[in-house]
Amino acid sequence: xxEAEGAGGVRDLITQLRAEDYIADRGLAxxxxxxxxxxxxxxxxxxxxxxxxxxxxxVARMTGRQLIRLQxxxxxxxxxxxxxxxxxxxxxxxxxxxxxxxxxxxxxxxGERFLIERPLLQAVRAGDSCVLLIDEIDRAxxxxxxxxxxxxxxxxxxxxxxxTVEAESRPIVILTSNRTRELHDALKRRCLYTWIGFPEPxxxxxxxxxxxPGVSENLTAQVVAAVNHLREMDLEKLPGVAETIDWxxxxxxxxxxxxxxxxxLETLGTVVKDRDDxxxxxxxxxxxxx
Numbered sequence: 001x002x003e004a005e006g007a008g009g010v011r012d013l014i015t016q017l018r019a020e021d022y023i024a025d026r027g028l029a030x031x032x033x034x035x036x037x038x039x040x041x042x043x044x045x046x047x048x049x050x051x052x053x054x055x056x057x058x059v060a061r062m063t064g065r066q067l068i069r070l071q072x073x074x075x076x077x078x079x080x081x082x083x084x085x086x087x088x089x090x091x092x093x094x095x096x097x098x099x100x101x102x103x104x105x106x107x108x109x110x111g112e113r114f115l116i117e118r119p120l121l122q123a124v125r126a127g128d129s130c131v132l133l134i135d136e137i138d139r140a141x142x143x144x145x146x147x148x149x150x151x152x153x154x155x156x157x158x159x160x161x162x163x164t165v166e167a168e169s170r171p172i173v174i175l176t177s178n179r180t181r182e183l184h185d186a187l188k189r190r191c192l193y194t195w196i197g198f199p200e201p202x203x204x205x206x207x208x209x210x211x212x213p214g215v216s217e218n219l220t221a222q223v224v225a226a227v228n229h230l231r232e233m234d235l236e237k238l239p240g241v242a243e244t245i246d247w248x249x250x251x252x253x254x255x256x257x258x259x260x261x262x263x264x265l266e267t268l269g270t271v272v273k274d275r276d277d278x279x280x281x282x283x284x285x286x287x288x289x290x
Contacts, residue, residue, distance in 0.1 A: 009033055021210040022051070022058040023203055031194035032059070041152050041173035043137075043188060046196030049240020051207075052176040056133035059172060066130040068171075070119035072140040078147060082120045082157050090114050110161035124157055127169035137187075138177040145187055152190040199241065201228060207241055208248050215252045222259035223248045227271060229288050235277045247271040261285055 013036075014029045024032070032055070035042035044052040060067035070081055090109050117125070123132040137145065151157060152173070156166035175191060177183060199207065204224045208215070227244045239247075250270035256263040264285055272278045281288055 009037075016062055017058060018210070020058045020062050022055065023199075023207045023210060024055075025199070025203065028055075028194055028196060031192055035174075035192050036172065038192070039170050041175060041191040043175045043177065043183075043191035043193045044196055045177045045179050045193070047198060047238060047240055048178050049242035050196045050198060051241055052196055053133065053135055056131055056135075056174040056176075059174070060131040063131070063172070065128075065172065066126060067133060068119050068123045068126065068130050069133040069135055072134065072136045072138075072144070074139055074141065076140050076144055078144075080118060081144070081147075082118050083159055084116050084118065085110065085161075086114045086116050115159075115162070120151060121157055121159075121165065123171050123173075124151075124155060124165055124167045126171060127167045128171055131172045131174065134173070134175040136178060137175050138180045138183060142184070145184055149186055149190065152187070198228075198231060198238075201225065204228075204241060204244060208245055211245050212248055212252065215248050216257065219251060219256065219258055220248055223251065226259060226264065226288050229290065230271065230281065233281070233284070233287070235272075235280070236274045237272075237277060239271045239273075243271040243273070259289065261289060264289060 010026065010030050010033045013033050014024055014026070017024045017029065031042060034040075044055065046052055056069075057067060059065075093109070093114075119132070123130055134148070137148075154166070155170050156164050158164045198204075201224050204227075205217075205220055208220045208224065209217070212220070223244060227239050227247065231238050247267060247270045250267040251259065251263055254263065254267065256267075265282060268278060268281060268285075272281050
């Protein structure tokens with residue numbers, strides 16, 4: 001692939017994403033393009049609500065693939081992420097054999113019919129017909145992060161009772177992190193990396209307009225400006241693009257044609273999601289609208 005072909009591919013990808021109402025800057029589009037070309041996982045870090053998860057959804061729609069999502073959380077383990085056995089059905093099976101005077105065999109109990117596939121095993125078996133989203137990996141613990149290394153390196157998982165299951169083809173893999181903790185270098189080395197920050201005002205206006213074409217340009221511009229003022233304040237939780245869209249949608253729902261003090265106060269809960277922040281911004285509403 002020549003430099004010109006690569007540049008054209010990135011431009012085409014930006015256009016394809018925009019057709020799905022996802023407005024990506026060139027840096028993000030280039031990272032995604034390389035992930036698709038090289039077949040490597042893409043790790044997206046950034047603030048909450050800037051479109052990390054939405055990018056995976058958009059790629060799935062754009063490519064016509066199934067989206068398989070693993071939502072990480074503290075304490076997640078392989079039985080929630082990869083597989084588990086249907087113990088209730090196994091017990092019923094053993095009981096039915098006992099009633100019939102037949103003994104069960106381990107191979108019968110730990111076969112495919114009793115295996116419950118969780119997202120990672122589903123993705124390994126689906127291969128290139130899916131997009132695997134490993135969402136908020138920073139919420140998982142170090143042990144689970146270490147477990148992912150085998151998956152991201154060889155795209156295979158090991159089930160003791162069954163053996164190693166290897167993907168025939170690789171899915172598109174996107175990991176997201178809100179950086180609540182630092183991820184280990186071993187995980188990062190297996191991925192391409194990009195940081196998604198808050199967009200520039202002009203691009204944020206484009207994003208809102210693409211999602212809410214029924215909202216006037218004037219109201220959209222006022223909301224984006226106000227959200228950028230909120231991001232400059234000392235808030236516990238800064239609003240992301242998702243909150244910008246929620247605020248514009250909320251204002252439109254109550255019939256507001258422009259953003260003034262009354263309409264802002266009435267709908268502030270769509271953009272500010274913390275009690276202390278809400279009290280502070282209510283007192284400082286003129287600064288938000290200035």
